[in-house]
Amino acid sequence: MERYTHITIEERCEIARLQSEGTSIRKIAAALDRSPSSISREIKRNSNTKGQFQPSYADQRSLARRWTGSKLERNSDLREAVLDRLTKGWSPEEIAGRFTKDAGQCVISHETIYRFIYAQIARTNDFSWRHYLPQAKSKRGRIRRGGGSSVSLIAHRKPLKERPKEANDRQSPGHWEADYMLFSTYGQSVLALYERRSRLLFASRQESREAKSTANTMKSILAPLPPAWRQTVTFDNGTEFARHYDLHDIDIQTYFCDPRSPWQKGGVENAIGRLRRKLPRKTKLDSLSDEHFENLLKAYNNTPRKCLDYQTPAEIFCKEVLHFKCEFTSRPAPG
Numbered sequence: 001m002e003r004y005t006h007i008t009i010e011e012r013c014e015i016a017r018l019q020s021e022g023t024s025i026r027k028i029a030a031a032l033d034r035s036p037s038s039i040s041r042e043i044k045r046n047s048n049t050k051g052q053f054q055p056s057y058a059d060q061r062s063l064a065r066r067w068t069g070s071k072l073e074r075n076s077d078l079r080e081a082v083l084d085r086l087t088k089g090w091s092p093e094e095i096a097g098r099f100t101k102d103a104g105q106c107v108i109s110h111e112t113i114y115r116f117i118y119a120q121i122a123r124t125n126d127f128s129w130r131h132y133l134p135q136a137k138s139k140r141g142r143i144r145r146g147g148g149s150s151v152s153l154i155a156h157r158k159p160l161k162e163r164p165k166e167a168n169d170r171q172s173p174g175h176w177e178a179d180y181m182l183f184s185t186y187g188q189s190v191l192a193l194y195e196r197r198s199r200l201l202f203a204s205r206q207e208s209r210e211a212k213s214t215a216n217t218m219k220s221i222l223a224p225l226p227p228a229w230r231q232t233v234t235f236d237n238g239t240e241f242a243r244h245y246d247l248h249d250i251d252i253q254t255y256f257c258d259p260r261s262p263w264q265k266g267g268v269e270n271a272i273g274r275l276r277r278k279l280p281r282k283t284k285l286d287s288l289s290d291e292h293f294e295n296l297l298k299a300y301n302n303t304p305r306k307c308l309d310y311q312t313p314a315e316i317f318c319k320e321v322l323h324f325k326c327e328f329t330s331r332p333a334p335g
Helices: 009-020 025-032 036-046 056-065 075-087 092-103 112-122 128-130 211-220 244-250 263-278 290-301 313-322
Strands: 176-183 188-194 201-206 234-236 255-256
Touching: 009 036, 009 056, 025 036, 036 056, 036 092, 036 201, 075 092, 075 112, 075 128, 092 112, 112 128, 176 263, 188 263, 201 211, 201 263, 201 290, 211 244, 234 244, 234 263, 244 255, 263 290, 290 313
Parallel strands: 176 234, 234 255
Antiparallel strands: 176 188, 188 201
16 A cells, blocks of 8 residues: 655646646546545645635645644743734844844744744634734735726826936935825825935825825925935825925925835835834724824834944934934924
């Protein structure tokens, strides 16, 4: 009697292909030289929640069931320490890096932490585990969204490839990214402006995402800055930025990402992701006091960044622009 072998990813691809063609389970089994019961069990156990058999998802499910534990499973003290910091909003990379710094050697890798969390979801089907992670995703990878692009609705639009090259290396100041942070309650949003050199974030609660109002808010934030610190702004293709050309009045050039490519303005996307830890989508913005909102922005701008040699965005901005000590809220301090 031949020893049983696990179904491979190649066989799962063939199962998915034959199943999409309407092939019966018995014929699929014959094609793969497997028993019909094995194929039936594979499809039943490893299909997704919609009943669809997808090879990569099936492979992940199968591996999760065979998972015999990790360092976090075996070491309860380490597990509690990791989960405690995840609860406080630390990312797996930050936890792994800090543990290594404190111990003088690698204690655990961020991949081990990710695999532990996703294995718990796969094994237990308990999706609450995802809330330990900064973006609370139930599986890794980008979320694809359908829909068309509003590129044709934006007048005087310049693509990102025309943006000056000095904006790309983050060494030159004055290059900004803008986006909206949206919430569950209709009409509530925050306009975020992110400076690529210092990583500073300005933000303003908006009553409307109407294009003229958006442009006026950005002008009021950026106009007081020295010319060297207001050179370009990069947007996605939302129609709320259709009046981008109003910024040309204060000598700011405007550029747009390629359709469905928000990663091209990854700085502001990352900043919004950090704010989400304290301002989840279900937040009622009108219930937040101005002081609370400004304190959240101060916390963001006064958190050290590894990419800034552990200086804070506020320190970089104060040193290079204002040349005196100050605190940052949603607007620059008056000159």
